[in-house]
Amino acid sequence: MSVILSRPYTFVPPHRGNLWPTAIQSLRLTDRHLRKRESVLDYELRHADRLADSLKSGHGILLAPNHCRYADPIVLGWLAREVNTHLYAMASWHLFNTSSFESFALRRMGAFSIYREGNDRQAIETAVDILATAERPLVLFPEGTTNRTNDLLKPLLDGVSFVARTAAKKRLKSGQGKVVVHPVAIKYLCIGDAWQWADEQLRELEKALSWRAAPATRDSAELMPRLLRVSEAYLALKEIEHVGQASAGDLRPRRDALIESLLGRCERRYGLVRKPEESVRERVRKVRAAVASAYFSGDRATGELPQRDPAPFSQDAEAADLAQFLLAFPDEYLMPGQVTDTRVVETIQRIQEAIYGKACESMPTKAVIEVDSAIEVSPQRGPRGEPDPLLCQLDERLRTMLKALSSEARDFEQGSAPVQ
Template sequence: MNNQPYGIPEKHWPAKLTYWWYRAARPLRAKALRQQQIQSIEFEQLEHLQEALKSGLGVMITPNHSFHWDSYCLLNAADRLQVPFYVMTAWQVFSQSRWFERESMQRCGCFSVDRENTDIQSMKTALDILQRRREPLVVFPEGDIYHSNDRLTPLREGAAAIALMAARKSERPIAILPVAIKRWYLEDPTPSMCRTAEKMEMRLGWKAQSHLPMTDRILSIATQVLSEKETEILGQRQQGTLQQRIAFLTEEVLKRAEAKYLSGPPKKLIPERIKEIRRILIAQQVENADQAPFEKKKQWESDMQGMFLATQLYSYPGDYLTENPTWERQAETLDKLEEDFLGANYPTSHGRKTVRIRFGEPIVLPEGKQSKSLSTDHLTLDLQERIQAMLDLLNRNHGGLSIRDSRSNTHV
């Protein structure tokens, strides 16, 4: 997972959607996908989106967000329909990009959002798109990239809240389209994964564990990295399953921060608990930027890093790889470790891949005051269940590698 700056963004980056620029940037998007060795992108039930647009609905597209460049894969649907998409994008993406990259993102329909605070400008932009614009709005409700393509991470409520708010005062119907994006390898990625695993083993001071099956090799690395974090934070290595140890360390990091900064009970979902601590830290830094002593600033920095660690830990369910150790799950777990342990901005592309994108049936929201009959949490849960069901269906239809198939190719 990529570490990002958190604070008050220096500005808001509005969308400047320009059709000719969007078309001109198509070869650049295609080049980026080729560099990621994505050989083909197929669509299922794209007619759901096509019909919604023809009917004049305000459309929000809500895909899962499990790997870098999945947004570029989704934009192939925009190219096919010849209708650009607006995309709500974390402000950190703009802040860390060069001028031309920012300009190109804006002209291709991206606009910034501050996810840690109430971003009025971003909200107004989203409402305007849903209520008045021809083009659909893309919002990734998972928020972060967790590298777990088979298992959806609990969705944040922001996307549903925006859609319901738009429906209350819109002169046209508003619809949400759940979308599932799934990626598979076309060839055995094990040789490339072995090279990445060896880099991690060298960092740990180990000899290359090439005698181990790939799943066991990845788990050995992950367990050692976790043990070092436990020793650093808790003073000693913990007992229990990998899943239990990750959950315990995550909870301990959050409880320590919440004891410092919260006066009431914490929120339920871990991403929301992390978001709340970040929001408080940002507010304190802004209010006391000039008066705070050096030690206090270092404490804020340390606690903000603690929230990043909690996010990293949350991205490892603990049983994702062992449940079904396919090539894809092996590579995804290694991708996370490459970012978290080796500090890579982007993980290695381990081989040729194909992507399939399935569009679900639109959820047409109640209009006007009737929209109050549908709660944000109910709509969020409905979206989550639909996207997960589509991911499961894509996997069943694809007939992916079984556990035995995957393990049979793990020795190099």
């Protein structure tokens, strides 16, 4: 669950020293972690010189990567090591609450917290200060959350452009120079036998559903229906859990109806009014904020937090998380003629996260990190009522790079040879 109810939010600042990140890079600890925990065995850097040039020029640098896997922030350590720098990164508050070791490691690698359920002035000011002083490059994931759809980009959040422009104003006022944004595309390519991996993982999922074992196959005409059946089974289980019965028909309208049921119930409970133009992601954010605000609201006279049963608040937070999770199953991702090995692996891993709470990261992969040319940030916002020009440019650059990188994955329906 991404909403933390065990304690009120407190800002976690970044560790400012260089000793720890230098030791992590020198001892190749990120390499070991990625190999052991994420099965990312190899990497390829493309156009790292573009970042090196911005560093030499003394710019305030914002790195804006796509965000498809939990490994993304650590993968960027390879890029930092290549250009001999360290990074700061904004990370969701809930990541600092998994364990004391995780919190310790995140800070030493340059991460600081952001409270997604409210206005976190300290996090924003820290991000602006890092860019304004050009202390180190700052990593902000403009999609906000992971999605496990490596070939697709979710709508970008406007907080990225706000931070960049505010820092650009400060640097202009002090005469220190520019703030630039480097779009960064991260693409994971399977370097193992995706057919065998997919068959094995589907067998485990089918076993968990008490289904009869399917015969081993390397025929997509047999394997793809199995994957869709498992997806439908998961959706049916969630419909029964939250609505009372499974519905019939195509998956998309069923998924959308379940999302509406989940969010609508929470919105009514907290008195939230849905605006016609609001996206599912915006509604999810409002529900999360309402849950945290209601749970941690204290007595106005004493300022003390009353004793509350966290169970109903946890259920509402989990409902919002589920709504966002269901949205991460795009309809076009497994269309005939577009099915690659990475798309099949990602879809199976999303189902595993839903059922087991954790994906199987045993599929060997190679990370490609491509740095685009710098976008100079104007301190001035575009005309009122029109799309943010910086966000539009960033969106276009990332989509173009990801589209090109997606063609490097193997065609799953043809069963081509592994990437070398």
